[in-house]
Amino acid sequence: MMQMTATPPYYAVIFSSELLKQTDGYESTALEMVEPAKSQAGFLGMESIREENGKGITVSYWKNLADIKEWKAHSLHLAAQSKGKSEWYDVYQVRVCQVEKQYGFSLCGK
Amino acid sequence: MMQMTATPPYYAVIFSSELLKQTDGYESTALEMVEPAKSQAGFLGMESIREENGKGITVSYWKNLADIKEWKAHSLHLAAQSKGKSEWYDVYQVRVCQVEKQYGFSLCGK
Numbered sequence: 001m002m003q004m005t006a007t008p009p010y011y012a013v014i015f016s017s018e019l020l021k022q023t024d025g026y027e028s029t030a031l032e033m034v035e036p037a038k039s040q041a042g043f044l045g046m047e048s049i050r051e052e053n054g055k056g057i058t059v060s061y062w063k064n065l066a067d068i069k070e071w072k073a074h075s076l077h078l079a080a081q082s083k084g085k086s087e088w089y090d091v092y093q094v095r096v097c098q099v100e101k102q103y104g105f106s107l108c109g110k
Numbered sequence: 111m112m113q114m115t116a117t118p119p120y121y122a123v124i125f126s127s128e129l130l131k132q133t134d135g136y137e138s139t140a141l142e143m144v145e146p147a148k149s150q151a152g153f154l155g156m157e158s159i160r161e162e163n164g165k166g167i168t169v170s171y172w173k174n175l176a177d178i179k180e181w182k183a184h185s186l187h188l189a190a191q192s193k194g195k196s197e198w199y200d201v202y203q204v205r206v207c208q209v210e211k212q213y214g215f216s217l218c219g220k
Binding site: 090097 | 204
């Protein structure tokens with residue numbers, strides 16, 4: 001799980017999606033996106049959960065809005081977005097948010 | 111998936127968690143929280159994804175920060191939070207965010 005050292009304010013992109021039943025190449029492309037995203041300026045972290053039914057939430061964290069814009073316009077990411085719309089996603093929703101505060105709990109820290 | 115009619119700005123609470131292996135009563139309590147949350151002032155929606163390995167992301171959406179505070183202090187929710195720490199969660203992280211913009215895609219809307 002994503003426990004970052006970043007302190008607010010920073011940004012989160014909530015990507016909620018439902019995959020189609022047939023998604024050839026989705027998994028490999030999703031994996032191929034991880035390294036270029038991590039190399040992007042302002043990248044703070046990412047967490048992704050997907051159920052067997054194809055519903056998923058991925059949240060990526062960024063220093064500021066300009067970083068998010070740059071990643072959105074990255075050539076590899078653009079190609080993946082395009083395939084996502086034409087082949088993999090039934091529906092998705094993107095929300096760009098400013099993280100204002102955070103707190104957490106860890107059993108180990110008790 | 112959560113496709114809301116709300117337009118930004120509004121708020122999102124990103125709750126990332128990892129459950130312990132033994133979580134008696136977790137599922138039923140999680141379900142019992144849905145109705146009181148929905149009845150809360152300012153509630154806009156919720157989406158929740160959990161993998162079989164116990165990792166999950168739940169995002170709830172709210173009109174404003176005061177609504178989030180009230181739900182956090184709701185008696186039923188307080189009891190659930192307490193059990194969550196003592197019995198169910200290995201670790202969790204809460205992030206309170208302001209949603210600044212959103213966009214989406216739907217195969218049906220193509």
